[in-house]
Amino acid sequence: MEEALLRAVLFGTPILLASLGALLSERAGVVNLGVEGMMALSALAAFAVAQEAGPALGALAGVGVGVFLGLFLGVFAVSLRANQFVAGLALAALGLGASGLLGKRYEGVPLAHPLPEEGFALLALGLALALHYLLLGSRFGLYLRSVGENPKAADLFGVSVDGVRYLALALGGGMIGLAGAYLSLAYRPSWTDGMTSGLGWVAIALVILAGWQPLRAVLGAYFFGLLFFLQFRLQGSVPIPSEAFAAMPYLLVILVLALSGRARAPKALGQPFDRGR
Amino acid sequence: MRRILGLVLLALGLAWAQGDKLKACFIYVGPIGDAGWTYAHDQGRKKAEAALPWLETRYVESVPEAQALPVIDRFVREGCQVIFATSFGYMEAVLEAAKKYPNVIFAHATGIKRAPNVATYMADFYQVYYLNGLAAGALSKTGKVGYVAAFPIPEVKRHINAFTLGVRAVNPKAQVLVRWINAWYDPAKAREATEALLSQGADVFAFTEDTPTVIQTAAKKGAYSFGHYTPMLKFAPNHVVSGQIVHWEVIYTDFLKKVKEGVYTAKNLENVDYFWLLQHKAVEMGADYGVPINPKHVPLLQKAQMTVGGKKVSVYDRIMALMKDMQSPKPTFDPFTGPIQDRKGVVRIPAGKKATLQELLSMEWAAPGVVGDWPGEPK
Numbered sequence: 001m002e003e004a005l006l007r008a009v010l011f012g013t014p015i016l017l018a019s020l021g022a023l024l025s026e027r028a029g030v031v032n033l034g035v036e037g038m039m040a041l042s043a044l045a046a047f048a049v050a051q052e053a054g055p056a057l058g059a060l061a062g063v064g065v066g067v068f069l070g071l072f073l074g075v076f077a078v079s080l081r082a083n084q085f086v087a088g089l090a091l092a093a094l095g096l097g098a099s100g101l102l103g104k105r106y107e108g109v110p111l112a113h114p115l116p117e118e119g120f121a122l123l124a125l126g127l128a129l130a131l132h133y134l135l136l137g138s139r140f141g142l143y144l145r146s147v148g149e150n151p152k153a154a155d156l157f158g159v160s161v162d163g164v165r166y167l168a169l170a171l172g173g174g175m176i177g178l179a180g181a182y183l184s185l186a187y188r189p190s191w192t193d194g195m196t197s198g199l200g201w202v203a204i205a206l207v208i209l210a211g212w213q214p215l216r217a218v219l220g221a222y223f224f225g226l227l228f229f230l231q232f233r234l235q236g237s238v239p240i241p242s243e244a245f246a247a248m249p250y251l252l253v254i255l256v257l258a259l260s261g262r263a264r265a266p267k268a269l270g271q272p273f274d275r276g277r
Numbered sequence: 278m279r280r281i282l283g284l285v286l287l288a289l290g291l292a293w294a295q296g297d298k299l300k301a302c303f304i305y306v307g308p309i310g311d312a313g314w315t316y317a318h319d320q321g322r323k324k325a326e327a328a329l330p331w332l333e334t335r336y337v338e339s340v341p342e343a344q345a346l347p348v349i350d351r352f353v354r355e356g357c358q359v360i361f362a363t364s365f366g367y368m369e370a371v372l373e374a375a376k377k378y379p380n381v382i383f384a385h386a387t388g389i390k391r392a393p394n395v396a397t398y399m400a401d402f403y404q405v406y407y408l409n410g411l412a413a414g415a416l417s418k419t420g421k422v423g424y425v426a427a428f429p430i431p432e433v434k435r436h437i438n439a440f441t442l443g444v445r446a447v448n449p450k451a452q453v454l455v456r457w458i459n460a461w462y463d464p465a466k467a468r469e470a471t472e473a474l475l476s477q478g479a480d481v482f483a484f485t486e487d488t489p490t491v492i493q494t495a496a497k498k499g500a501y502s503f504g505h506y507t508p509m510l511k512f513a514p515n516h517v518v519s520g521q522i523v524h525w526e527v528i529y530t531d532f533l534k535k536v537k538e539g540v541y542t543a544k545n546l547e548n549v550d551y552f553w554l555l556q557h558k559a560v561e562m563g564a565d566y567g568v569p570i571n572p573k574h575v576p577l578l579q580k581a582q583m584t585v586g587g588k589k590v591s592v593y594d595r596i597m598a599l600m601k602d603m604q605s606p607k608p609t610f611d612p613f614t615g616p617i618q619d620r621k622g623v624v625r626i627p628a629g630k631k632a633t634l635q636e637l638l639s640m641e642w643a644a645p646g647v648v649g650d651w652p653g654e655p656k
Contacts, residue, residue, distance in 0.1 A: 003476040011469060100308060100339075107310025110493075110512045188464055190512070192488065193308040193339075197463050228465070232456050232473035236649035242429075242457045243652075 004229055012225030013121045014039075014179045014187060018203035019210065019217045020124075020131055021175035025070070026207055027135060028168035029148040029268040030077050033088025035176055036200025037095020038069045042180030044099045047106055047191040050184075055115045059181045066177020069095065070169035078165045081272035092200070100193035107192050114189035120182045127175060131214040144168060148266035151273040161273045179203070202250075209254060211263025224253045299329075299537050301529075302357035303336040304348055306364035307462060313487030313506045314461065318363045318386070320507075321525025328530050331537065342366035349374040353381055359536055361529070362386065365430075371395060380543050382536060387432065389638065391550065394543035398528050398551035400559035401432075402521040403439040403637065404603050406483070407612035408562050408596050409503045409519050410443020412570065413481045415581035415592040416501050416518065417444075420451045423479030423495075425470045427461045427486040429652040431640045438644040439612045440483055445646045447583040447592055454479055455649035462487045468494050475500065481518075492517055501574070508565040518574045522561040528553055552634060555603040562600055569600065613637065620645045623655075 018035050025032045032038075042062040050058025069091065076087040135141040144164055146154040151161045183199075184191045202224065210216035227249035235242050303322050307315035315338060326334050335357065337348050345367045352360055353374075358381065362371045365387045375383050375395045388397035413422050422444055426433050441453040454474055458466040467490035471482065475498050482502040484491040489512040495502045496513035504510065504520025528551050535541045541549065553559035564571040570578065570593070578593035585595060602610045615626035619642035626632050632640075643651045 003472070007469060007472050011465065100310075104310055107308075108316065108489075108507070110489075187468070188490065188493065190489065190493070192464070193310050194462065195464055197465050199465065229469045229473060232458075232466075232470040233476065235456055235473075236454075241652060242650045243459060246459055 004226060004233065007229035008222045008226035009121050010117045010187070010225070011228055012221035012223075013117070013124045014182045014199055015203050015206060015224060016128065016218060016221035017120075017124045017179035017182065018176050018200055019206040019221060020127055020214055021066070021070075021172035021177075021179070022204055023207045023210070023212055023214060023217060024131060024144075024172035024175070025165070025168045026269055027148045027212055027266055028144050028165045029151060029266055029271065029273070030074070030165050030169060031084045031088060031270045032070075032073060032077075032169070032172065032176075033085055033204060034069065034073055034091030034095060035203050036196055036198070037092035037099075038066055038173060038176045039095075039180040039183065039196045039200045040099040040194075041069060041095045042066045042177035043184035043195060044103045044106065044180075044191055046177075046181035047111065047184040048103075051106070051109070051112060055111075055113050055185050058185055059115065059178070062181025062185070063174045063177040066173040066175070066180065067170045068173070070171075070173020070176070071166060073173075074166045074169045077272070078162050078169070081274055084270050084272065096194070096196075103191055103193060109190065111185065111189040111191075115186045117182070117186045120178070120186055123178070125218065128214045128218045135214065145266070147273075148268055151268050151271075155273070155275060161275075165273075176200075176203075206253075208263070208265070209257035211257075212266065213263075216257070220253060220257055223256065224249050227252055298331055298333045299359065299533060300333045300335070300355075300357050301325075301359040301361065301533055302352040302355075303334065303361045304340050304345055304352075304363060304367060305336060305338040306342065306366065307339060307487065309336075309338050315363070315487075317506050317523045318361075318525050321523075321527075321529050322361075324526035325529040325533060328526070329533060329537075332533060342370070345370035346374060349378075353378050358382060359384065359533065362388075382541065382543050382546065384532060384546075391547050393545065393547050396532070396541070396546040396549035396551070398532065398553070400523050400525060400528060400551075400553050401435075401637075402523075402560055403435050404555050404612060405521045405560055405562045406436045406440040407443040408600055409483060409521065410440040410445075411447055411583070411592055411596050411599075412443075412518055412574075412578055413440070413483060413501070413503065414444035414447030414451050415578055415583070416574070417448065417451060417481040419478045419480045420448060421477065421479045422451060422453045423471065423474030423477075423482045423491075423500075424453050424455045425467055425474070425482070425484040425486060425491050426455055426457050428459060429457055431638060433485050434643070434651075435637055435640045436485055437647060438640065438642075441644040441646045442612055442617070445644075447581070451646060452648045453646055455647055455651070457650065457652070458486060460486070464488050464490045467491055471495060504564060508563065510564040510568065510571065514571075515573060517564045517571060519562055519564050519570050522563045522566065524559050524561060527557060527559045555600070556606060556608055558604075562596075570596070618645060619643055619655075620647055621654075 042065045045065040046058040046062030049061035076082040077084045147164045231245040305315040363386045383395045456470040471494040482495045492502045496516040581592040613632035615630045616628040617626040
């Protein structure tokens with residue numbers, strides 16, 4: 001039982017971190033579908049730097065790459081007012097492809113000094129609480145949410161819509177980068193092409209299922225982690241085929257979060273802001 | 278006129294240069310860096326190229342099974358004379374392409390269907406799994422050995438069975454707990470499946486999937502493990518006991534030499550099926566190249582005893598003796614020698630008989646000692 005709860009938290013952590021990152025930018029009105037690619041590149045950067053300069057700098061590098069990629073997405077999704085969905089998908093593909101290409105020489109190499117998973121788990125939980133407070137209890141949170149709900153009104157009140165969106169993408173990108181660093185420095189700990197294995201997409205889905213609420217994202221991520229572990233723990237001891245078990249985490253998380261209350265997306269989500277119109 | 282002559286000469290020169298070289302092209306299902314299946318094939322390709330000066334190779338990696346045909350089309354356009362398709366799922370594409378290009382030679386890894394210009398090949402590990410099973414049976418204190426497996430297909434089932442027969446030969450009460458992850462490459466699933474097995478008391482691990490995850494996870498809890506496909510000692514130098522290592526280059530070199538010498542043509546491959554084992558040096562038991570058993574674990578295995586034909590012998594000596602026998606040109610020992618019953622008590626291999634190649638390739642039953650879900654288990 002303790003084992004199951006521990007796995008719930010430790011496997012839920014990368015999903016939670018990435019989810020929080022995507023959630024932050026979505027609350028500011030920017031959809032980020034690039035999470036998977038951002039995680040992959042951050043994981044690679046973290047691993048590469050960790051091998052050369054130690055794991056602490058590696059983790060920082062992961063965060064840094066995440067921030068950079070968040071801002072990079074902002075250039076298209078905010079400044080150029082491109083379709084956010086297309087820009088995000090392109091970033092996902094780019095990140096996965098580029099990480100595979102750049103990471104060749106780090107494949108099949110063990111990490112010299114891994115980081116403890118528990119540290120990341122605590123940090124993720126702290127970030128969720130901080131984000132909850134930031135969004136609901138701070139003046140900046142008010143600005144951020146207003147930009148996500150009604151950017152025109154926010155603009156009239158003197159809030160820099162683009163500025164807030166860039167900031168949200170950068171901070172969110174940092175958290176997504178941390179999720180990548182967790183994978184390559186603590187969870188695996190090694191680097192291979194495609195090592196994010198779809199967790200970025202799970203994180204994006206979780207944002208919606210959690211109703212854009214950081215604390216519900218915590219529950220959702222841990223619940224997913226628990227079920228993911230249980231599919232193997234219970235395999236063979238319950239008369240359910242393993243293929244059906246494999247689908248269980250996805251189905252049950254959707255079910256539970258759907259039943260646990262209604263969610264409303266930020267009103268301006270996915271809409272580029274253009275002051276002229 | 279002179280220009281035309283020049284062009285003709287150039288064309289002739291090119292044709293001559295081409296004729297001298299043999300161009301072999303490889304389709305990989307995964308990324309080369311997966312440290313598993315595709316990586317091993319690519320090592321084989323490189324070593325064959327280094328050994329055969331007239332060989333020129335090309336490859337495309339991460340080709341989804343549905344995309345194989347366009348890649349083959351491209352290879353043929355680029356002048357590939359021999360095409361190696363390195364995944365079971367490429368079967369339909371290979372057979373279709375073989376009809377389309379009757380002069381191109383195809384070889385399909387793990388394949389089961391051949392044609393005049395399609396050969397099949399496999400470097401199989403079942404003997405090595407058995408030997409590793411002996412070591413696992415000796416090292417497990419809890420009597421529970423964990424096995425993380427990709428897909429419930431005959432190849433994987435054969436390997437789990439061989440491994441389990443080995444475990445049980447040393448410890449007749451031991452269990453091999455099997456968990457399917459239904460993926461060749463999914464580090465997260467491999468990780469959590471290993472965690473699940475650890476929490477159920479497994480203290481020695483083997484696996485069939487394409488990452489070193491099981492080894493890394495087991496080592497964190499001090500559990501022993503056996504590498505798969507490539508040398509994995511470096512991922513846990515204190516805990517990797519041995520493993521299965523492939524040498525695809527042995528098959529690639531042999532096949533390509535015979536193509537070059539004209540022994541194999543696009544018309545006579547109907548019965549060319551490599552199912553190469555220890556005796557062909559296509560596979561190796563080892564924690565690393567040339568290291569059959571991690572020296573750190575040799576004393577433990579020397580101390581461990583097992584009963585063979587009523588006599589006590591050390592597990593280490595037994596492993597070494599059987600390995601030597603199976604590496605010899607005419608092996609006398611085979612793990613699948615009857616009498617063998619499946620875990621439901623049905624006799625699968627009668628006393629005194631060895632499993633036939635067909636029986637090995639279509640194995641669906643589970644050996645006694647295998648615990649867990651077993652899709653496709655015969656009634």
